[in-house]
Amino acid sequence: MINHLRKTLIVAFCLWHVTALTAYSVTDAMSELNIFGFIRNTVYQKSRPYMFSMSLWQRWPLFAPDPLRRVIAYTFEAWTGDSWEVVGYIGPDDKSAFHSSSMLKLMRRLDENEHQGSLRERLAYRTCSQRGLLEGTKIRVIRSYHVIPRHARPQSISWWMQWEPHWQSNEVLSTTCPDTPVL
Amino acid sequence: MSTLLKNIDTFFFRKISAGGFGLMRMFWGLTILWWMGTMYKHVPFFFSDAGLIPTDLGYLSFRSEYRFTLLEYIVEPNQVYMLYFAMLIAALLTTIGKWARVSTTVTVILFFSFQERNLLPLCGGDTVLRCIGFMLVICPELRAFSIGRAVDQWKNWQKKKKLLPDLQMSIWPYRLLLWQATIIYLFSGIEKGLGTMWWDGTAAAAVYHHTHFTMFPKWVMDILSGGTAIVSYFTLIYELAWMFILVPHFISRRLPQVIHPGSYKRALLLGGLIFHLGIGLTMNVGIFVVAILVMYLGLMLPEDWKALKAFFNRKRKGKTHLLFDGHCGLCQRSVCFLHQMDSLGRLDFVDFHDEKRRKKIDPTLKFADLDKAMHMKTVDGRTEKGFDGFRMISWDIIWLWPIAPLLYIPGIPVIGRRIYAEIAKRRRKCDHEGCAM
Numbered sequence: 001m002i003n004h005l006r007k008t009l010i011v012a013f014c015l016w017h018v019t020a021l022t023a024y025s026v027t028d029a030m031s032e033l034n035i036f037g038f039i040r041n042t043v044y045q046k047s048r049p050y051m052f053s054m055s056l057w058q059r060w061p062l063f064a065p066d067p068l069r070r071v072i073a074y075t076f077e078a079w080t081g082d083s084w085e086v087v088g089y090i091g092p093d094d095k096s097a098f099h100s101s102s103m104l105k106l107m108r109r110l111d112e113n114e115h116q117g118s119l120r121e122r123l124a125y126r127t128c129s130q131r132g133l134l135e136g137t138k139i140r141v142i143r144s145y146h147v148i149p150r151h152a153r154p155q156s157i158s159w160w161m162q163w164e165p166h167w168q169s170n171e172v173l174s175t176t177c178p179d180t181p182v183l
Numbered sequence: 184m185s186t187l188l189k190n191i192d193t194f195f196f197r198k199i200s201a202g203g204f205g206l207m208r209m210f211w212g213l214t215i216l217w218w219m220g221t222m223y224k225h226v227p228f229f230f231s232d233a234g235l236i237p238t239d240l241g242y243l244s245f246r247s248e249y250r251f252t253l254l255e256y257i258v259e260p261n262q263v264y265m266l267y268f269a270m271l272i273a274a275l276l277t278t279i280g281k282w283a284r285v286s287t288t289v290t291v292i293l294f295f296s297f298q299e300r301n302l303l304p305l306c307g308g309d310t311v312l313r314c315i316g317f318m319l320v321i322c323p324e325l326r327a328f329s330i331g332r333a334v335d336q337w338k339n340w341q342k343k344k345k346l347l348p349d350l351q352m353s354i355w356p357y358r359l360l361l362w363q364a365t366i367i368y369l370f371s372g373i374e375k376g377l378g379t380m381w382w383d384g385t386a387a388a389a390v391y392h393h394t395h396f397t398m399f400p401k402w403v404m405d406i407l408s409g410g411t412a413i414v415s416y417f418t419l420i421y422e423l424a425w426m427f428i429l430v431p432h433f434i435s436r437r438l439p440q441v442i443h444p445g446s447y448k449r450a451l452l453l454g455g456l457i458f459h460l461g462i463g464l465t466m467n468v469g470i471f472v473v474a475i476l477v478m479y480l481g482l483m484l485p486e487d488w489k490a491l492k493a494f495f496n497r498k499r500k501g502k503t504h505l506l507f508d509g510h511c512g513l514c515q516r517s518v519c520f521l522h523q524m525d526s527l528g529r530l531d532f533v534d535f536h537d538e539k540r541r542k543k544i545d546p547t548l549k550f551a552d553l554d555k556a557m558h559m560k561t562v563d564g565r566t567e568k569g570f571d572g573f574r575m576i577s578w579d580i581i582w583l584w585p586i587a588p589l590l591y592i593p594g595i596p597v598i599g600r601r602i603y604a605e606i607a608k609r610r611r612k613c614d615h616e617g618c619a620m
Contacts (some may be wrong), residue, residue, distance in 0.1 A: 011195055014355050018362050025366050029377045036373075052249035054317055055295040058310045060371040065378030065391045092394030099222055101469035102304035104395045106235075109303045116243050119303075122235050126228060148392050154384045154412045160392070160405040183227035183234050183260055 020047035027059050069148040071165065072111055076127040078177075079138035088127035091144070111143070120173055128177035141173040199357060200485045201350040204319070205280070206328025207481035208287060209590055211315050212277030214477055218312070218470045219270060226267050230259035230300045244303060252299035253292070270294060278503035280329020287325055291316040308470030310369070315478055320361050327433075333523060340519040349485075360481045361448075365425050367453075367475075372422025381419050384412030396466045407465065421454050449487055452479055495527050501562035502531040503546045503576060506553055509534030513610045514557070521580065529579040556607050569607065570599035 023043035031037040051057050073091025077084040090107050094100060110120050124139050133139065146165040228234035231254075236244050238258060257266055270293035276286035294316060298309055326332045327350045339347045380386040391397060391404040419601035427435075435447075442450055455475070463472035467526060483491075505521070508514045518532050535541050535553040545560055552558070556569035559576055563566060567575045574590040577583040591594065 007192070010353075014195065014359060017359055021363065021366060025372055027369050027370070030370065030373055032377075033373075049249050052246065053251065055251075055299060055313050057316055058314070058366075060307070060367050062307060062371045062375035063386065063390055064371060064381075065376075066380040068388050068393060070388055071394055081365060092397075097224060097468075098469065099304075101306060101395075101467050102222070102225070102229075104290045105306050105469070106304040110393070118240055119235060119243055122237075122240070124528075126235070148381065148389050150389070151385050152383055154388065157406055157410070158407040159389065159496060160408045161402065163392075165392075181233070183231065 003133055006098050016050075017045055020050050021056065021058075023047045023050045024056075024062060025058055027061055029061070029065055049156055058062070066150075068108075069150060070144045070145055071148065072107065072143060074111075074123070075106055075142040075144065077140050077142060078080075078128075078131070078133055079140075084140070087131045087133065090123075117173070122174055122182055124173060125178050125182040128183060129181035133177045135177055135179045137177040139175055139177055140171055143172045144169045195355045195358070195534040196353045198351045198463070199354045200488075201324040201327040201352040202288060202485075202488070203481050203483045204322050204325065204352065204356060205329065205350070206483075207315060207477060208283065208319050208325050208478045209278055209280065210480060211312065212274045212279075212290060213317060214312065214473055215274040216271060216278060217288060218308075218473075219267070219274070219294070219297070223267075225263055228298055229304060230254055230267070231260040231263040231520060233260050235303070244301065246299075246302075250299055251295075253296040254300035266293060267297070270297065280326065280331060283325040283329045283331065287319050291320050306469040306471060308468070308474040309565070311471065311474035311478060314363050315360075315474070315481070318356055318363070318481065321359075322352065322356040324350055326350055329336065331408075333520075337516065338518050340515065340522075346519075346522055357481065357484065361428070362476065364478060364482060365428055366430075370426040372419060372425070375419055375422065377395075379413050384415045387411040387414035387418070390466070397469050398465060400438065404465075404554055418458070421458055424454075425451060446490070447487070448482070452482060452487075455479065473584050485495055492527055496529065496595055499529065499562070502529055503579060504531045504560045505572075505576065506533050506535040506544070506548070506558045506560070507540065508554065508557075508610070509536050511610045513606070518555075521576075524582045525581050526581050527579060530576060556603065569581045570596060570603040572600070573603070 020043065025045045025046070026036045027041040031040045071092060073089065073093070075086055075091075076088030078087045079085075082179075091102050092104075094103075107123075110116050110123065117120050118142065124141050127133075128139060130136065144167050146167045149163070192273055213214065222229070253266060254263065256261055270290060273286050273290040273293060276282060277290045280286075295313060298305060298313060329388075332350070336346050339345070375381045375386070388408040389406050391411070392401070397404050398486075428451065429436075438557060441464070456479070459472045459475055462468060505518070507518050521530065522532060531542060534538050535548075535550070535558075541548060541553070545566070548558060548566075550562075552568070557572055558566060558568045559572035560576075561567045565575075570590075572594070577587040577590060590599065
């Protein structure tokens with residue numbers, strides 16, 4: 001009897017887990033398709049507490065629907081009294097360290113969300129700490145970007161060899177180094 | 184009705200070897216140890232109040248509901264470091280399987296806590312690691328490939344001169360893991376299908392030129408872009424192919440059999456191995472490739488291991504005989520250890536005191552020679568002993584493959600032979616538990 005009850009509970013849990021996982025993983029774009037729209041509408045709200053509590057939240061738009069084409073880089077510059085000096089950089093040319101992928105992901109997320117300006121500022125403050133800049137030193141963040149071209153059909157190797165990225169830059173933040181270091 | 188219940192029971196509770204999940208536990212722990220360990224210098228920045236997200240700015244990033252993390256209460260850099268080291272220690276214990284259930288659960292709680300503290304740097308690989316961690320915690324049997332299991336094996340070997348049978352578990356955790364893998368690939372494929380670049384065959388070239396991901400200079404990626412259409416379509420087809428794994432057997436067996444019946448999942452895993460190694464060699468996508476390959480270990484059923492074993496042994500005509508001293512504790516212990524590592528089943532362990540068997544293998548082998556060192560004799564007649572024998576069988580033991588080439592480095596054989604000779608000389612002083620050196 002206890003064994004039957006245990007088995008019933010396990011089967012119920014498996015069914016619930018599979019349903020919740022499926023409903024939660026449906027993206028906005030996928031829910032345009034009828035079948036996924038139905039799954040999402042009926043189960044999504046119910047699945048959220050479970051998926052969040054168990055840290056199972058997930059979506060899988062890996063390089064989709066189209067791959068990311070905007071390449072960005074952040075350059076941190078400090079005012080030396082007569083000119084701006086580069087004191088830090090996060091971007092594609094800095095892949096020497098472990099977790100460069102984590103830093104690049106962090107930068108992309110901060111870049112996508114304008115409301116996270118305060119966090120971008122913390123990123124600048126970290127450069128102050130790392131470079132030992134004095135409190136009150138002016139620091140600014142220059143955002144550089146270029147967009148990889150999109151084509152209707154594949155281009156030849158020679159076309160890509162002739163292509164060069166067209167970088168553009170703009171200042172996205174200007175502040176001064178704080179008294180409390182950001183580690 | 185009873186047939187239906189029986190089918191449901193088989194579907195969820197059929198017994199399978201716990202080896203796949205044991206291996207997954209081991210490599211998951213190792214991956215956490217490596218991935219989080221290399222984050223050492225970023226710990227205060229990513230996870231403490233003195234870093235990127237102090238608690239008062241948490242509203243910009245933290246989830247507002249159903250969020251559980253120990254780092255909500257532990258915010259000072261030094262305290263965070265202590266928790267971080269606790270996680271690394273737990274991950275190490277998980278890897279070796281010391282107190283497997285407890286150490287895995289603690290690693291999961293701590294790893295999840297760090298992930299929930301700062302969502303901003305997380306990528307797909309982190310999510311896969313969390314999913315695997317969850318599966319491990321709910322899995323009823325985690326002791327395979329653990330220290331505890333090795334000790335049990337040794338105790339059994341002392342008594343019965345044979346290994347314990349494989350640990351078993353119900354199949355339902357495997358089913359959930361398979362569903363997880365299907366969601367990853369299938370949903371990624373569907374999402375790609377909703378775009379245009381993958382259909383146009385231009386997506387791979389764009390990815391190759393996104394310098395956040397590429398690992399090679401532009402000219403290399405320019406050349407690789409010549410194959411953009413092939414890679415784009417392969418990616419789409421491969422990911423969408425996972426939908427067919429959902430087709431039940433009673434339907435699939437009525438369809439035209441393109442590949443060997445029952446091997447569809449193995450074909451997907453092999454395709455995935457090629458696909459992800461290709462990504463891993465050309466692109467910097469964090470821990471994603473490693474995490475996915477770790478998940479593949481849990482997706483291997485006994486029949487898959489059997490097929491893999493048959494593939495590796497396809498050119499072998501028989502086993503290599505390993506002749507050892509069955510009266511020596513150290514030799515027994517070594518043989519028990521080698522037996523456990525002999526995943527490909529290529530070794531035949533023979534006590535050379537068993538004269539009948541010894542003579543059957545090779546009547547020319549002398550007792551006095553055998554008494555000086557372990558002898559290994561292959562099916563094609565090659566005989567090696569001591570260090571050279573160990574070096575020869577290291578190619579037969581999959582776990583020793585990483586060190587096998589190192590045993591040929593000049594100088595190593597000389598040292599190895601000396602050490603072996605010294606140990607062999609003193610082996611009589613050893614009992615089952617230790618040696619008097």
